[in-house]
Amino acid sequence: MSAGQQAGFLKVESHEFSYPYEWTTDTILGNLYSSNLKRMLADERRGFEAELRYLLLSHEPGGRFEEVMDFGYTLATKPG
Secondary structure (H helix, E strand, O other), rough: HHHHHHHOOOEEEEEEEEEEEEEHHHHHHHHHHOOHHHHHHHHHHHHHHHHHHHHHHHOOOOOEEEEEEEEEEEEOOOOO
């Protein structure tokens, strides 16, 4: 019995799926900057960005980085 069923929910279903994603140097930086990192770096932001771009492109000259992201969710029906 699942935790949802133990809590009194009916028809508890879990589903998982994968999604291929291609990162670029710009999307990696954008993801980092969407956190507080941009503000935390303050005056060092340009140097950080240049070094990160250099390191990423040294690893993958095409600037494209593939990742498969795994996601999942659980749906349940509440009785009544």
